[in-house]
Amino acid sequence: MDEFEIIRQYFDRESADExxxxxxxxxxxxxxxxxxxxxxxxxxxxxSGVHFPSDxxxxxxxxxxxxxxxxxxxxxxxTPRWMTLALTLNRAEPSWLEGFAQGLFSxxxxxxxxxxxxxxxxxxxxxxxxxLTGEVDAGAMLLRSGASASDSIYVTGTxxxxxxxxxxxxxxxxxxxxxxxxxNRFARPKARVCAARNIAHFASAAIDLSDGLFTDIGKLxxxxxxxxxxxxxxxxxxPQLRRTMATDDALRAALGGGDDYELCFTTAATExxxxxxxxQSGVAMTCIGVVExxxxxxxxxxxxxxxxxxxxxxxxx
Amino acid sequence: MDEFEIIRQYFDRESADExxxxxxxxxxxxxxxxxxxxxxxxxxxxxSGVHFPSDxxxxxxxxxxxxxxxxxxxxxxxTPRWMTLALTLNRAEPSWLEGFAQGLFSxxxxxxxxxxxxxxxxxxxxxxxxxLTGEVDAGAMLLRSGASASDSIYVTGTxxxxxxxxxxxxxxxxxxxxxxxxxNRFARPKARVCAARNIAHFASAAIDLSDGLFTDIGKLxxxxxxxxxxxxxxxxxxPQLRRTMATDDALRAALGGGDDYELCFTTAATExxxxxxxxQSGVAMTCIGVVExxxxxxxxxxxxxxxxxxxxxxxxx
Numbered sequence: 302m303d304e305f306e307i308i309r310q311y312f313d314r315e316s317a318d319e320x321x322x323x324x325x326x327x328x329x330x331x332x333x334x335x336x337x338x339x340x341x342x343x344x345x346x347x348x349s350g351v352h353f354p355s356d357x358x359x360x361x362x363x364x365x366x367x368x369x370x371x372x373x374x375x376x377x378x379x380t381p382r383w384m385t386l387a388l389t390l391n392r393a394e395p396s397w398l399e400g401f402a403q404g405l406f407s408x409x410x411x412x413x414x415x416x417x418x419x420x421x422x423x424x425x426x427x428x429x430x431x432x433l434t435g436e437v438d439a440g441a442m443l444l445r446s447g448a449s450a451s452d453s454i455y456v457t458g459t460x461x462x463x464x465x466x467x468x469x470x471x472x473x474x475x476x477x478x479x480x481x482x483x484x485n486r487f488a489r490p491k492a493r494v495c496a497a498r499n500i501a502h503f504a505s506a507a508i509d510l511s512d513g514l515f516t517d518i519g520k521l522x523x524x525x526x527x528x529x530x531x532x533x534x535x536x537x538x539x540p541q542l543r544r545t546m547a548t549d550d551a552l553r554a555a556l557g558g559g560d561d562y563e564l565c566f567t568t569a570a571t572e573x574x575x576x577x578x579x580x581q582s583g584v585a586m587t588c589i590g591v592v593e594x595x596x597x598x599x600x601x602x603x604x605x606x607x608x609x610x611x612x613x614x615x616x617x618x
Numbered sequence: 619m620d621e622f623e624i625i626r627q628y629f630d631r632e633s634a635d636e637x638x639x640x641x642x643x644x645x646x647x648x649x650x651x652x653x654x655x656x657x658x659x660x661x662x663x664x665x666s667g668v669h670f671p672s673d674x675x676x677x678x679x680x681x682x683x684x685x686x687x688x689x690x691x692x693x694x695x696x697t698p699r700w701m702t703l704a705l706t707l708n709r710a711e712p713s714w715l716e717g718f719a720q721g722l723f724s725x726x727x728x729x730x731x732x733x734x735x736x737x738x739x740x741x742x743x744x745x746x747x748x749x750l751t752g753e754v755d756a757g758a759m760l761l762r763s764g765a766s767a768s769d770s771i772y773v774t775g776t777x778x779x780x781x782x783x784x785x786x787x788x789x790x791x792x793x794x795x796x797x798x799x800x801x802n803r804f805a806r807p808k809a810r811v812c813a814a815r816n817i818a819h820f821a822s823a824a825i826d827l828s829d830g831l832f833t834d835i836g837k838l839x840x841x842x843x844x845x846x847x848x849x850x851x852x853x854x855x856x857p858q859l860r861r862t863m864a865t866d867d868a869l870r871a872a873l874g875g876g877d878d879y880e881l882c883f884t885t886a887a888t889e890x891x892x893x894x895x896x897x898q899s900g901v902a903m904t905c906i907g908v909v910e911x912x913x914x915x916x917x918x919x920x921x922x923x924x925x926x927x928x929x930x931x932x933x934x935x
Contacts, residue, residue: 322656322757322759323759323761326841327694327761327762327763327841328660328690328691328693328694328762328824328825328826329658329659329660329690329691329693329694329696329752329759330658330659330660331656331657331658331659331694331754331759332656332657332659333656333657333756334651334656334657336653339639339648339649339650339651340648340649340650340651340657340751341646341647341648342646342647342648342649342700342702342734342735342749342751343645343646343647343735344702344703344735344736344737344747344749345704345737346704346706346737346739346747347739348706348739348740348741350741351739351740351741352739373645373646374645374646376645376646377644377645377646377648379646385659385661385749386661387661387662387663387704387747387749389663389665389743389745417659418659418660418661419661420661420662420663420747422663422664422665422668422669423665423668424665424667424668424743424745425742425743426706426741426742426743426745428706428741428743428745430661430663430704430737430747432659432661432702432704432749434657434659434751435646437648439650440639442639442640442646442648444640444644445644445645446644507645508645509645524643524644
């Protein structure tokens with residue numbers, strides 16, 4: 302099977318999007334952006350053995366490659382529209398490709414995203430780069446840099462599950478319901494695209510949680526030129542994580558683990574306002590701290606200062 | 619040096635483009651498309667050892683990664699505007715990164731393209747994926763599918779140099795002027811962006827020459843539902859290629875070699891019209907054949923049928 306057969310057989314699907322004037326098959330794709338909206342562009346690569354265990358199912362690899370990009374799009378409060386795929390593979394195994402394409406389109410369909418083009422090449426590693434283009438009302442993007450002192454710090458969903466799921470995966474096949482839940486949180490992260498659009502009108506800043514809560518909140522605070530304080534006992538932990546790990550370990554997974562793809566946002570809105578939007582979005586939104594002036598991120602545990610040091614996941618260290 | 623330091627030090631540059639609202643540093647980039655224009659999106663990956671010898675200079679790798687995408691953009695007659703970079707590396711060597719960034723921005727600056735975002739990851743291979751977004755007047759893109767019987771088939775520049783240059787590279791350091799010229803044609807291809815815009819109003823179809831002249835013309839003809847005939851003696855060969863190879867080998871390099879990143883286009887315009895545009899564009903445009911009804915691509919040599927079979931470069935074969 303050569304690269305053109307791969308594209309034809311697994312990736313070239315009909316699209317009903319009338320704003321895709323030219324999709325897969327020419328030198329480039331042509332799309333018609335909406336008048337008066339800005340474009341948001343994100344790109345994320347996942348590499349076998351680095352971002353996921355090499356025995357992760359091809360369908361999960363495909364799903365995850367799209368989901369991590371959707372999460373970046375959510376963090377900008379944008380609506381994802383079109384994606385391209387650069388896929389590097391060692392061999393072209395039909396069963397692998399079929400699973401991968403199924404997972405990829407499963408994520409794409411869930412968020413109404415069209416695959417408009419790509420490139421398939423040979424290499425030693427499995428390297429999957431997905432690039433997503435989305436739209437946002439002109440000037441209405443949600444940045445990392447808008448947080449102000451006295452804003453509250455919120456997170457969506459529960460934190461730490463993905464790291465626990467990855468540990469389960471690395472130690473064998475998940476057996477019980479809790480393990481399966483946690484693995485799924487790693488393999489099939491749910492990008493908070495809809496919730497992000499709902500919070501956009503009152504949030505002052507947002508970031509998605511890919512490198513660990515502590516690191517990512519730190520990035521948001523630094524971009525905003527402020528400091529912050531979070532209370533570790535307020536970090537939302539899932540029952541599944543609590544049953545799998547001691548609280549200390551669960552908090553460590555939440556603070557340093559990464560891969561959660563939940564949103565962290567800051568807002569001056571009252572808890573009532575956030576609660577209503579949380580209900581509308583079908584996603585929990587939990588206040589875990591407050592923005593302060595100065596620089597840095599401090600943690601408290603039961604109100605007492607707690608020294609935590611972690612720089613999250615960094616490539617090339 | 620971690621990934622954030624790499625981005626800060628080598629890739630995060632000021633941009634004067636007022637349509638880049640958010641560049642490198644947030645979860646995504648925000649750009650403002652021009653009213654009434656369509657977007658063109660292309661993505662291309664180059665892998666060390668597959669698309670280029672592993673000892674190609676980092677500056678050439680950076681230049682080439684952008685140029686191959688610019689060439690796709692040219693084939694759509696679009697104006698490139700913004701790019702993202704997904705870079706997978708084994709190690710973060712400052713000297714390598716400095717050279718790579720210098721080559722990358724050299725190509726980007728030459729074509730007025732802004733780097734708006736990216737992703738840096740670790741892996742075994744050097745894998746460089748560049749994604750380019752460009753613009754074209756609404757509905758004015760140049761496709762592969764518009765060729766009609768009796769159109770003439772043209773190519774820009776000279777063909778076959780890149781393959782000869784790659785052979786030189788693979789057999790050691792180029793010594794003489796001809797070898798250096800040919801290697802440069804491989805390492806630093808000139809995308810025909812300006813020429814493409816000039817031919818767009820009279821060309822019926824276009825494709826860029828990446829996989830070999832025979833294969834790529836075949837794709838254009840197939841997309842247009844027509845056949846064609848080219849006269850091998852008309853294929854423009856550079857003096858440097860002629861001096862380096864026997865004519866037979868040079869023609870074989872042109873037909874099957876690939877990596878030329880010249881344009882092939884079809885048109886019903888007279889030779890006079892094309893000649894004028896060729897002069898304006900500063901690029902030779904040579905008629906090498908004619909579009910006919912039916913299917914397939916036939917070759918003649920001095921007017922006599924010449925059987926040539928080649929499927930160009932295919933991954934996974």
